[in-house]
Amino acid sequence: MDHYNDQVILNLEKIARSMRLKALEIIYKRQAGHPGGSLSAADILTALYFNKMRINSKKPQDPNRDRFILSKGHASAILYSVLAKKGYFPEEDLLKWGNLDCHLQGHPDRNKTPGVDMSTGVLGHGINVGAGLALATKLNGKNYRTYVLLGDGECQGGIIWEGAMTVGKFKLSNLTLIVDYNDVQLDGFVHDIMPIEPFSNKWKSFNLEVIEIDGHNMREILEALDKVEHIHDRATVIIAHTVKGKGVSFMENSNFWHGNVPNKKQMSQARLELSESIKTSRGAE
Amino acid sequence: MRDELGQALVEYGRINKDVVVLDADVANSTMTIAFQKAYPDRFFNVGIAEAGMVDTAVGLAMGGKIPFASAFAAMLCYRGMEQIRSCIVYNDANVKLLASYAGVSDFKDGATHHSMIDIALMRALPNMTVIVAADGQELKKMIPAIAEYQGPVYLRISRTDTPYTFGENEPFEIGKGRVASNGVDASILVSGTPLHRCIIASKILKKEGISARVVEFPTIKPLDDELVLRCCKETGTLVTVEEHSIIGGLYGAVAELLVKTIPTPVVSVGINDQFARTALNPEELWDFCGFTPENIVSATKEALKRK
Numbered sequence: 362m363d364h365y366n367d368q369v370i371l372n373l374e375k376i377a378r379s380m381r382l383k384a385l386e387i388i389y390k391r392q393a394g395h396p397g398g399s400l401s402a403a404d405i406l407t408a409l410y411f412n413k414m415r416i417n418s419k420k421p422q423d424p425n426r427d428r429f430i431l432s433k434g435h436a437s438a439i440l441y442s443v444l445a446k447k448g449y450f451p452e453e454d455l456l457k458w459g460n461l462d463c464h465l466q467g468h469p470d471r472n473k474t475p476g477v478d479m480s481t482g483v484l485g486h487g488i489n490v491g492a493g494l495a496l497a498t499k500l501n502g503k504n505y506r507t508y509v510l511l512g513d514g515e516c517q518g519g520i521i522w523e524g525a526m527t528v529g530k531f532k533l534s535n536l537t538l539i540v541d542y543n544d545v546q547l548d549g550f551v552h553d554i555m556p557i558e559p560f561s562n563k564w565k566s567f568n569l570e571v572i573e574i575d576g577h578n579m580r581e582i583l584e585a586l587d588k589v590e591h592i593h594d595r596a597t598v599i600i601a602h603t604v605k606g607k608g609v610s611f612m613e614n615s616n617f618w619h620g621n622v623p624n625k626k627q628m629s630q631a632r633l634e635l636s637e638s639i640k641t642s643r644g645a646e
Numbered sequence: 647m648r649d650e651l652g653q654a655l656v657e658y659g660r661i662n663k664d665v666v667v668l669d670a671d672v673a674n675s676t677m678t679i680a681f682q683k684a685y686p687d688r689f690f691n692v693g694i695a696e697a698g699m700v701d702t703a704v705g706l707a708m709g710g711k712i713p714f715a716s717a718f719a720a721m722l723c724y725r726g727m728e729q730i731r732s733c734i735v736y737n738d739a740n741v742k743l744l745a746s747y748a749g750v751s752d753f754k755d756g757a758t759h760h761s762m763i764d765i766a767l768m769r770a771l772p773n774m775t776v777i778v779a780a781d782g783q784e785l786k787k788m789i790p791a792i793a794e795y796q797g798p799v800y801l802r803i804s805r806t807d808t809p810y811t812f813g814e815n816e817p818f819e820i821g822k823g824r825v826a827s828n829g830v831d832a833s834i835l836v837s838g839t840p841l842h843r844c845i846i847a848s849k850i851l852k853k854e855g856i857s858a859r860v861v862e863f864p865t866i867k868p869l870d871d872e873l874v875l876r877c878c879k880e881t882g883t884l885v886t887v888e889e890h891s892i893i894g895g896l897y898g899a900v901a902e903l904l905v906k907t908i909p910t911p912v913v914s915v916g917i918n919d920q921f922a923r924t925a926l927n928p929e930e931l932w933d934f935c936g937f938t939p940e941n942i943v944s945a946t947k948e949a950l951k952r953k
Contacts, residue, residue, distance in 0.1 A: 424710070428708075471737060472737070478708070480737045482732070486729065486732060489705065490701045491705060492701075492702050493703060494708050496702070496705070496706055497705065497709020500666070500709075520698055520701070520729075523692070523697065523698030526692075526693065526698075527692050527695075531690070
C-alpha cells in the first residue's frame with residue numbers, strides 16, 4: 362500500500378476545499394444546480410482526479426485512460442469544477458454553465474464536454490454501464506480501471522441491484538464502485554424515505570468486497586482506493602460515509618440544500634466559511 | 647428467422663472479433679445461443695434483467711466493442727426504454743438492439759409478449775436507426791451491415807419464419823427500400839413479415855386487372871423518402887402494411903412525409919390500436935389481426951377509389 366506523507370494529504374484537502382467553493386460559486390452564478398451532493402462528493406472526486414486516476418487532460422480520449430462515471434449526475438457542479446482545474450476546458454467556461462451556447466449541460470454530457478466519460482443525470486445507470494466498460498477492458502486485455510460514484514438515494518432503484526448481480530457474476534475486479542453515502546435525498550433522510558440498510562451486507566451478499574470509510578478523510582479515501590487494486594477476485598464497493606452539504610454549516614445534513622440555490626446573503630456566509638477553510642489549510646494547491 | 651440470426655452472428659463474429667452478444671435469459675429462444683457456443687468469451691447472459699442488459703451493452707460500446715443486446719422485443723423496449731433513451735441514444739452509444747419475437751409473432755404467449763408499438767417508440771428517439779427484417783435471408787444480410795454502421799440500431803426480428811422474397815444476391819442497404827414487384831396503379835408499401843402476403847395480394851390484384859407495386863421498407867428510420875415519393879408520383883395512391891400498431895409505425899412515417907411533400911391517399915393495414923390475443927399458430931393470428939391477402943386487396947381497391 363502506498364504511503365502518503367502528510368503534505369500530500371494536506372495539499373489534496375486544500376484542493377477539495379477550493380473545489381467546494383468553486384462548485385458553489387458556479388451554482389450561485391447559474392442560479393441552478395445541486396449544492397448538497399456536490400459538497401459531499403468533493404473529497405472523493407479530488408482524490409480520484411488529483412491523485413489516483415491515470416488520466417491526461419490533453420488526451421481526453423486516450424483509450425488507456427482510467428474512466429470515471431458520475432452515476433449521481435446531479436453533482437455536475439463538483440465534476441465540472443474538477444475537470445476545469447485539471448485543464449480539460451478553460452476555467453471561464455464554468456461561469457457560462459447552462460448558457461445555450463455553453464458545452465456544460467445541467468448534467469454531464471460526454472458528447473459535449475471534454476473529460477466526461479459517460480452522460481448521466483437519470484439515476485441508476487452507472488453501475489451497469491461501468492460493468493460493461495470493465496468487461497470490455499478485460500476483453501481488450503487492457504488494465505485501465507473504471508470508477509463509478511453512486512449516490513445512496515439511487516441505490517433505492519432496482520436497476521442498481523441488477524448491476525450488482527452482473528458485477529458479482531463476472532468478478533469485475535477492475536471496477537471500483539464508490540457510494541457517496543450522505544443519507545440525505547431530495548425529500549428527506551434516506552433512512553426515512555426508503556431505508557437502504559443493512560447496506561454493507563447487501564453488497565456483500567451480491568459477492569462484492571466492501572470497504573467502509575469516512576468519505577471526508579483524504580487519507581482513508583486514498584488508502585481504500587489503493588486497497589481495491591489488490592483485490593483481484595471480485596469487484597469492490599467503497600461505502601464512503603459523508604455529510605450532505607459538507608463545509609457549509611447551514612447546508613449540512615439538510616435535504617433543503619439538495620437542489621436549492623443560496624441567496625445573496627447565504628452565499629456570502631457560505632463563501633466566508635469555505636474561504637476560511639481554504640485559508641487555514643496548511644496545504645499547497 | 648431465428649436460426650438465420652444465430653448463423654449470421656456466428657459468421658460475422660468470426661470476421662469481427664469486436665462483436666459481443668448479450669442476452670437476457672432467452673438465448674435458447676432468440677438463438678443467440680449459437681454465438682455463445684461459438685465464442686463463449688464474447689457472450690454475456692445477464693439473466694432476466696433487460697434494463698440492466700441495455701446499460702451493460704452501453705458500457706461495452708464505450709470500451710470499443712460492438713455489442714448486440716438481445717431479448718424479446720416487448721421486454722427490451724418497454725423495460726429498457728429509459729436506458730435506451732438515456733444511455734444509448736443520448737450518449738450515441740454504438741449498441742445494436744436485437745428485438746426478437748417482435749410484433750405478434752409470439753402467438754403462444756399472447757398479448758403480454760406482443761410488441762405492437764415498439765417501432766413508434768424507437769423511431770421517436772433521436773439518433774436511433776430502426777430496421778425491420780421481413781425474412782431470414784434478409785436478416786442475414788442485415789447483421790454485417792448493422793455491425794459496420796456506426797451508431798445505435800434497433801433491429802426487429804420475428805419468431806416466425808416467412809418465405810424468402812428477394813434473390814440471394816439482392817443487396818441490403820440501410821436506409822434503402824427494395825422493390826419486390828413492379829406496378830403502375832397503386833403502391834403497397836410494407837415492412838417486415840407481411841411482405842410475402844403483399845406479394846400474394848398483388849397477384850390476386852393482377853388477375854383482376856390491377857397493377858400493384860410492392861415495395862419493402864426494411865429501414866423505417868431513416869425512411870427512404872425518395873422511393874416513397876417516387877411511388878406517389880408514379881402510382882398516385884398508397885397502401886401501408888405492417889405487423890405493428892397503425893399508430894407511429896410505417897404508416898405514421900409515410901403519412902408524416904407525405905403531408906409535408908405530396909399529399910397522397912394512404913390506406914393502412916396494421917393492428918388497429920388494440921391488443922391482440924393468443925392463437926394456435928402465427929398465420930391464424932396474422933389473419934385475426936387483418937394481415938390477410940384479401941384485406942390487402944381490399945385496402946388497395948380502397949386506395950384506388952381515393953386516387
